[in-house]
Structures are given as structure tokens and as C-alpha cells.
Amino acid sequence: MLRTLLLTLSVVAIAHAELCKPDAQNAFKVRISIKTALGDNAYAWDANEEYLFKAMVAFAMRRYSSKSTTQISNVLLCNVTDRVSFWFVVTDSSKNVTTVPGSEVEAAIRMNRNRINNAFLLSDKTLQFLKITSTLSPPVEPSTPVWLIVFGVVLCLILAGIVFLIVSGIQKHKKKNKESTERENLEEKVEVTLENGIPCEALDLKAGRVNGVFAADDERFTSL
Amino acid sequence: LSATPETPKEDGRPKWDNKFQYILSCIGFAVGLGNVWRFPYLCQIHGGGAFLIPYFIALLFEGIPLLHLELALGQCLRKGSIGAWNAISPYLGGVGVGSWMVSVLVSLYYNTVLTWVMWYFINSFQEPLPWSACPLNENRTGFNEECYESTAVNYFWYRKTLNITPDIAESGTFQWWLILCLAACWAIVYLCTIRGIETTGKAIYVTAIFPYLVLTIFLIQGLTLPGATEGLIYLFTPDLNTLKNPRVWLDAATQIFFSLSLAFGGLIAFASYNPTKNDCEKDAVTVAIVNSLTSLYASIPVFSVLGFKATTAYWDCLDRNIINIINEFDLPEESIMRQNYTSWISFLNSSYPEKIAGLKLKSCNLQEFLDQSVSGTGLAFIIFTQAIILMPGSQAWAILFFIMLFSLGLSSMFGNIEGVFTPLLELQIIPKSAPKELLSGIICLISFLIALCFTLGSGSYWIDIFDRYAASVPLLVIAFFEVIGVVYIYKIKRFSEDVEWMTGRKLNLFWQITWRFISPLLLLIVFTAFVTLQMQKPPSYTAWNPKYEGFPMKEEKVYPPWVQAICVLLAALPCVCVPLVALFHLVKQKRRSKDTSFGPPEVFSCQGINS
Numbered sequence: 001m002l003r004t005l006l007l008t009l010s011v012v013a014i015a016h017a018e019l020c021k022p023d024a025q026n027a028f029k030v031r032i033s034i035k036t037a038l039g040d041n042a043y044a045w046d047a048n049e050e051y052l053f054k055a056m057v058a059f060a061m062r063r064y065s066s067k068s069t070t071q072i073s074n075v076l077l078c079n080v081t082d083r084v085s086f087w088f089v090v091t092d093s094s095k096n097v098t099t100v101p102g103s104e105v106e107a108a109i110r111m112n113r114n115r116i117n118n119a120f121l122l123s124d125k126t127l128q129f130l131k132i133t134s135t136l137s138p139p140v141e142p143s144t145p146v147w148l149i150v151f152g153v154v155l156c157l158i159l160a161g162i163v164f165l166i167v168s169g170i171q172k173h174k175k176k177n178k179e180s181t182e183r184e185n186l187e188e189k190v191e192v193t194l195e196n197g198i199p200c201e202a203l204d205l206k207a208g209r210v211n212g213v214f215a216a217d218d219e220r221f222t223s224l
Numbered sequence: 225l226s227a228t229p230e231t232p233k234e235d236g237r238p239k240w241d242n243k244f245q246y247i248l249s250c251i252g253f254a255v256g257l258g259n260v261w262r263f264p265y266l267c268q269i270h271g272g273g274a275f276l277i278p279y280f281i282a283l284l285f286e287g288i289p290l291l292h293l294e295l296a297l298g299q300c301l302r303k304g305s306i307g308a309w310n311a312i313s314p315y316l317g318g319v320g321v322g323s324w325m326v327s328v329l330v331s332l333y334y335n336t337v338l339t340w341v342m343w344y345f346i347n348s349f350q351e352p353l354p355w356s357a358c359p360l361n362e363n364r365t366g367f368n369e370e371c372y373e374s375t376a377v378n379y380f381w382y383r384k385t386l387n388i389t390p391d392i393a394e395s396g397t398f399q400w401w402l403i404l405c406l407a408a409c410w411a412i413v414y415l416c417t418i419r420g421i422e423t424t425g426k427a428i429y430v431t432a433i434f435p436y437l438v439l440t441i442f443l444i445q446g447l448t449l450p451g452a453t454e455g456l457i458y459l460f461t462p463d464l465n466t467l468k469n470p471r472v473w474l475d476a477a478t479q480i481f482f483s484l485s486l487a488f489g490g491l492i493a494f495a496s497y498n499p500t501k502n503d504c505e506k507d508a509v510t511v512a513i514v515n516s517l518t519s520l521y522a523s524i525p526v527f528s529v530l531g532f533k534a535t536t537a538y539w540d541c542l543d544r545n546i547i548n549i550i551n552e553f554d555l556p557e558e559s560i561m562r563q564n565y566t567s568w569i570s571f572l573n574s575s576y577p578e579k580i581a582g583l584k585l586k587s588c589n590l591q592e593f594l595d596q597s598v599s600g601t602g603l604a605f606i607i608f609t610q611a612i613i614l615m616p617g618s619q620a621w622a623i624l625f626f627i628m629l630f631s632l633g634l635s636s637m638f639g640n641i642e643g644v645f646t647p648l649l650e651l652q653i654i655p656k657s658a659p660k661e662l663l664s665g666i667i668c669l670i671s672f673l674i675a676l677c678f679t680l681g682s683g684s685y686w687i688d689i690f691d692r693y694a695a696s697v698p699l700l701v702i703a704f705f706e707v708i709g710v711v712y713i714y715k716i717k718r719f720s721e722d723v724e725w726m727t728g729r730k731l732n733l734f735w736q737i738t739w740r741f742i743s744p745l746l747l748l749i750v751f752t753a754f755v756t757l758q759m760q761k762p763p764s765y766t767a768w769n770p771k772y773e774g775f776p777m778k779e780e781k782v783y784p785p786w787v788q789a790i791c792v793l794l795a796a797l798p799c800v801c802v803p804l805v806a807l808f809h810l811v812k813q814k815r816r817s818k819d820t821s822f823g824p825p826e827v828f829s830c831q832g833i834n835s
Contacts, residue, residue, distance in 0.1 A: 031551065033557055034557070035557040035558050036557060081554035082554065082555065082556040083550065083551070083554040083555060083556060083557070084556075084557075085551075085554055133365070146347075146349050146350045147343075147346040147347045147349070147350070147401075150345075150346040150349050151346050151404060151405070151408065154342075154346065154408060155407075155408050155411070158408060158411045158412055158415055159411065161415045162411065162414060162415050162418070165415065165418050165419070165423065165661075166418070166661060169418075169419065169659065169661055173659070
């Protein structure tokens with residue numbers, strides 16, 4: 001009884017070793033950089049974390065293929081280094097000692113990448129599946145580009161300034177024109193009433209002005 | 225609508241509100257983008273602190289004398305460039321016309337540089353900054369190829385801003401976003417110069433002082449960045465051997481000349497609004513020294529930031545190598561740090577040389593990163609923007625930086641526009657009853673329409689041409705004729721009497737010597753050296769061509785013949801005005817002397833105005 005148990009265990013172990021080794025078929029290398037991602041809050045990578053990883057991969061396979069046959073024991077990890085990096089394969093429990101095709105695993109991981117990352121508090125860069133490229137998220141773009149809004153604000157301010165200056169210039173000009181015409185009218189009125197320093201009202205305009213220098217008594221007409 | 229001041233002078237000429245406005249306007253005109261992005265570069269490539277020696281010698285014997293000459297001229301004659309030179313002698317009227325033309329050409333392209341600054345400014349309000357990451361390609365599997373091969377900042381500058389064509393002959397299309405920014409920039413210029421110095425005098429308080437504030441902030445911030453000290457040591461370490469190279473002296477002379485914005489006619493225009501009894505000698509020395517000190521002051525934050533950028537690039541290089549090694553050898557994280565990198569590398573190289581060779585590690589050298597020096601638009605829009613992304617709070621730094629560049633350029637634009645505006649106002653192009661606002665509006669509108677050419681795909685190549693040919697050789701020629709004209713045609717004796725009358729003290733011997741001999745000689749030497757250097761190789765430019773094999777290096781191309789003809793035209797047109805106008809007057813004089821006998825032309829003198 002014990003012997004059969006030992007035998008089956010060793011067969012399984014050998015089978016596992018054959019299925020999961022570096023560069024094996026349908027195997028993926030994972031590289032984790034915990035210290036880079038979390039700094040002082042970094043946790044140590046131990047067997048419990050490996051268990052969680054197997055659980056996440058099994059979860060991803062279940063979600064992808066919608067059949068609940070993948071077990072945690074189907075995910076095999078090997079060659080764990082200090083880096084931390086390791087290889088993993090997903091075995092197919094229905095067929096004997098074979099691995100799930102790499103394309104399926106890849107698609108499953110890609111579909112649930114976000115969930116897997118979050119379980120470990122890591123990101124696409126710090127939890128790397130070396131052969132699986134991640135779809136890059138597009139940058140967030142607002143409906144109206146921000147620069148257009150800022151430009152609108154700037155332009156409105158400038159135009160307001162120009163209009164203000166032009167209007168104030170027109171007003172100043174009108175005021176000055178009014179002042180200068182008033183001044184001119186004032187001067188004209190003064191001019192009208194003065195002639196040679198003598199107010200016209202004082203002059204007798206009917207008869208004309210007789211210049212005393214030339215009108216010397218009777219010599220108005222030249223003598224014959 | 226022309227606002228003649230409430231207290232009119234004898235000739236009804238507008239005047240500055242106070243002396244400080246005038247000095248600030250001159251300083252603002254002199255201090256421009258070149259102080260930030262050309263001087264530090266020259267300092268760096270010409271032996272750091274050693275460059276200051278030829279720079280200050282050029283300042284003393286070329287910069288200050290020519291500046292004093294222009295300010296004294298404008299103050300004495302109280303006219304813009306064209307009127308002033310016509311007054312000195314009708315044969316010299318061409319000097320004024322030439323400097324007016326240069327002011328026009330420079331105004332056109334200078335405002336387009338400000339357009340780029342404005343574009344970056346309005347894009348700085350985004351989080352994250354648009355030049356920090358590459359956009360994705362169509363099927364979202366990777367980044368845009370052009371961006372990926374160069375860098376995100378390069379892509380944003382060459383593709384998203386300029387949308388540059390690979391060749392100057394290909395004009396490309398109008399970039400509508402640049403047209404919008406160009407319209408905004410010309411609107412700002414119109415707003416500030418709408419009534420001449422009345423409005424620029426108010427605006428200059430902001431545009432001239434604000435850059436100093438921002439430079440101080442950047443100075444404090446820059447000095448706290450890691451790697452700043454490396455940058456500063458690199459900048460200022462003097463290498464006296466470079467002084468043996470005549471190129472260094474030439475660069476110092478040209479830098480001082482163009483930095484002080486001489487021969488544009490703008491300084492003459494500014495000085496013409498002064499009262500005649502004003503100490504122009506002190507003003508000239510003040511403006512020149514402030515300009516040079518600003519250049520020095522600006523180079524400190526620039527080089528702190530460049531040192532920071534080089535250090536970050538060096539650390540990135542190291543980190544990339546470290547990651548590669550750790551991944552290859554499956555070593556635990558943080559086993560190799562930057563400090564023990566060299567010891568690890570030597571250890572691994574001795575034990576596993578093939579593996580290390582297979583990794584193809586890049587050799588990281590801090591000096592190499594510091595050596596990547598750029599000047600001009602590359603410094604501001606590529607290098608600096610990249611450094612800003614690395615700083616915490618990048619939006620604020622970007623906004624501050626681009627507002628500073630905009631103010632620096634705007635205050636220089638005021639001088640350029642004044643150099644165009646004042647002579648036109650005096651020539652009475654528009655009837656006297658028409659408002660000043662109309663003339664400035666017409667100038668801005670026409671300039672905007674012409675400057676639309678620079679918003680084409682090939683626009684930045686054309687701006688380089690304008691910068692290299694229209695704003696270099698003609699200025700040297702005009703300045704030379706200015707000095708010769710004042711000293712030998714107006715006669716130095718008369719001029720020194722005028723200056724003595726204005727400043728109230730006798731003209732120093734220093735000015736006599738420099739005006740008579742040293743400055744004209746220096747200008748002649750600089751002009752010949754400059755032209756010889758340009759002639760040595762066929763004029764070429766570097767083009768951004770994504771299809772080039774050496775991409776992302778720029779492709780070196782030669783200008784096609786029709787472009788070379790335009791270059792020659794740009795350089796020759798202002799210069800040719802000088803003899804043309806002299807010839808025109810000679811012919812007119814001959815014809816006039818045949819008909820009637822006129823007396824000798826009026827002897828003009830500063831004191832004649834007020835006596």
C-alpha cells in the first residue's frame with residue numbers, strides 16, 4: 001500500500017518535472033519585482049504567495065474557459081529564483097499528463113491581467129509574464145482638448161483689452177474735441193466783440209470811423 | 225484718436241511717463257530669448273568661465289560704445305531711425321531705411337517663435353503634460369513609431385507642434401492650431417503697442433520684470449535638484465585653451481552685438497521720446513551691464529536644470545543596465561545599486577564575459593550626457609521640456625517657464641515694433657487726423673498675414689533662414705555705417721558737443737577713441753570674419769526626416785538654389801538701401817543744382833531744437 005503510494009507520488013513528481021521546466025512547451029516565465037513596486041511595504045515571496053499565484057492562474061483559466069475543471073493543483077510552478085522569477089504551466093486534468101495549450105493560457109491571463117495584478121498589489125511592469133504582451137491603455141482624452149479652452153480664455157482677455165483701449169481712446173478723443181471746440185467758440189466770441197481793442201458796440205458803425213489823423217478840419221478835399 | 229499728452233512739449237511728441245519706464249523698455253528690448261538660450265550654450269562650448277573674457281572685452285569696446293551712440297543719437301535728434309538719419313544727412317537716409325527694413329523682417333519671424341511658446345504654454349495646463357508620453361499606434365499594441373524611435377518630447381515638438389516636412393522645398397499645409405496662436409500673439413502685440421509708447425510703457429512694467437522673478441524661482445528650484453552642481457561646475461569650469469580659437473572671439477563679439485539689439489532702430493526710437501537733457505551715457509552703461517548680468521544670471525538656472533537632466537539620464541542608463549543584469553542572472557532585486565555597479569560589472573565580466581557581452585550594455589558616461597549641448601529652440605522646447613517632466617509639479621514649472629519666455633520675447637517685440645512704428649508715424653503714411661491705433665492695427669494685421677507663411681509645415685526652416693541671414697549680416701553693415709556716419713559725416717566734434725549739452729559734462733576720451741577707431745574696426749573685422757565663415761561651406765540645414773536611415777538624427781541637407789537666392793536677398797536688401805538712397809539723393813541734388821541754387825543744407829544740431 002505504502003509502496004504504491006510512493007510509486008504514484010514519484011511518477012507524478014517526475015511527470016511534473018517534465019512538464020514544468022524552463023523553456024518547456026506551453027510554459028511561461030514570470031518575473032516579479034516586489035521591492036520596485038512597493039519599496040518599504042514589500043512583502044516576502046514565500047510558499048503562501050506561490051499558492052495565491054496558482055489560485056489566480058486557476059481562477060483566470062476558469063473564467064476564460066467557463067468550465068470549472070481547473071484546480072489549483074493543475075498549476076505547476078518551478079525554478080523559483082531569488083529574483084523573483086519562475087516558470088509555470090497549467091496541466092489539463094481531463095487528459096493525462098498534458099499541458100493546456102499556451103495560447104489558451106495567454107488569452108486567459110490577458111483577460112484577467114488586472115485582477116491578477118491587483119491580487120499582488122503590482123502592475124504590468126512589476127509582474128511580468130514574459131511572453132504575454134499587455135494591451136496598453138489609451139491615454140485619457142477629454143472631449144474638448146484642454147488647450148483649446150485655455151486658448152479661448154486667453155483670446156477673450158486680449159480682445160476685451162483691445163476693445164477697452166479703443167473705446168477709451170475714442171472717448172478721450174471726443175472729450176478733447178468737445179473741449180477744443182468749446183475753447184474755440186469762446187475765443188471766436190471774444191474775437192467778434194473786439195476790433196483793434198475797441199468793443200464794436202462802442203463804435204458808431206453807421207457813419208463809419210473817422211480817423212482823426214487824416215481828417216484835419218477842412219482839408220478833406222484836395223485843393224484845386 | 226491720437227492721444228497727444230495733456231501737457232504738450234514744443235513739438236507735441238509723446239514722452240515717457242518717467243525715466244524708469246524708458247530704462248526698463250531698453251532693458252526689455254535688449255534682454256530677450258537669446259539671453260536664455262544662446263548665451264549659456266556659448267559659455268558651455270567655449271570653455272565655460274573662460275568665455276567671459278572675450279565677452280566682456282567685446283562688451284567694453286563694441287557693445288557699450290555702439291549703444292551709447294544710438295541712444296545719444298535718438299535723444300538728440302528726437303526722431304525715429306529714418307527721420308534721424310535723414311536729419312544727419314540725406315545721403316545717410318539709407319541707414320535708417322535699412323534698419324527699418326531689418327526691424328520689419330525680424331518682427332515677422334520673431335512673433336512666430338512667440339507663437340510656439342504660446343502653444344506650449346496653453347498645452348501646459350494638461351495633466352499629464354502632452355509631451356511626457358508617446359501616443360499609441362492604431363492597433364494599440366505599441367507606441368507611435370516616429371515617437372518611439374525618437375523621444376516623446378521630440379515627437380511633440382516636430383510632429384504635434386510644427387508638423388514639420390522633411391524638406392524645405394515641401395511646404396506642407398497650414399497648421400491651423402499655429403494660425404490660432406499666431407493670431408493671439410499678434411493680438412497681444414497690438415494690445416500692447418496700440419498707442420505706441422503710451423501703452424508699451426505700461427506693459428513693460430510686467431513683461432520686463434516678470435522674467436527676473438521667474439528666473440529667481442527657477443534658480444532656487446534648480447539648485448535643489450540632484451545633479452545641479454555637476455551642471456554648474458561643467459558650465460563654469462574655465463578652459464583657457466579655447467581662447468586661442470578665433471571662433472570664440474567672433475562668437476563673443478556677435479553675441480554681444482545681437483544681444484543688445486543694436487542697429488534695429490528701436491533704441492533710437494525709444495531714446496527719441498526722452499527729454500533732451502538726459503544723461504544718455506549713464507543709461508547706455510546701465511542697459512548694457514544689466515543685459516550682460518541677466519545673461520549670466522539666466523545661465524545658472526539653465527545649467528542647473530541641464531545638469532539635473534544629464535544626471536537623470538545617466539541614472540536611467542545605469543538603471544537599465546542594472547535591470548538587464550539582474551534579469552539575466554536572476555539576482556535578487558536591489559542587489560546591484562548604482563554605487564556598487566562598477567564593482568559588480570567587473571566581477572561579472574571576469575566570471576561570465578560571454579553573458580555580459582550578450583546583454584549589449586550601453587556604457588553610461590555622465591560627461592557624455594553633459595556634453596549634449598543645444599541652443600535655441602532645441603534648448604527650450606526639447607531639452608527643458610524634458611527636464612520639466614522629471615520635476616515634481618511639472619505643470620506649474622512648465623507654465624512658469626513658458627510665461628517667462630513669452631514675456632522675454634514680448635518685450636523685445638515692443639522694441640522691434642517701435643522701430644517700425646515710429647518712422648512710419650513720422651513719415652505720415654496715414655493722414656495726421658487718423659488715429660495712431662489705426663497705424664499700429666495696420667502694421668499688426670499686415671505682419672500677421674505675411675507671417676502665416678511660417679505656419680506651414682516648412683515654416684521652422686524658413687524661420688532659421690530669416691534668423692541666420694536677415695538678422696545677422698545687415699545689422700553689422702548698418703551698425704558700421706551708423707558709426708562712420710556719426711563720426712565722419714556728422715563729425716565727432718559736433719556730436720561730442722551735442723552729447724556734452726545733453727549730459728552736462730564733457731565727453732570722456734574713452735568714447736572718442738572707441739567711436740572713432742576701435743568700434744568701426746571691430747565691426748569691420750567681425751563682419752569679414754562672419755561672412756568668410758558663412759561662405760566657407762554651402763549653406764545647409766538639418767531636416768527632421770522620419771524616413772532617414774540615421775533617424776532620429778537629423779538629416780543634413782543643402783539649400784536648393786532658389787532658397788539660397790532668397791537668403792542672399794534677405795541679407796542684401798537692407799544693406800543695399802544704404803548706397804541706393806545715397807545715390808538717389810545724389811541724383812536729386814545734381815538735378816536741383818541745375819535748376820536753382822539752393823543754399824547748403826541746414827546745419828542740424830541738438831541744441832538747435834531748444835534754443
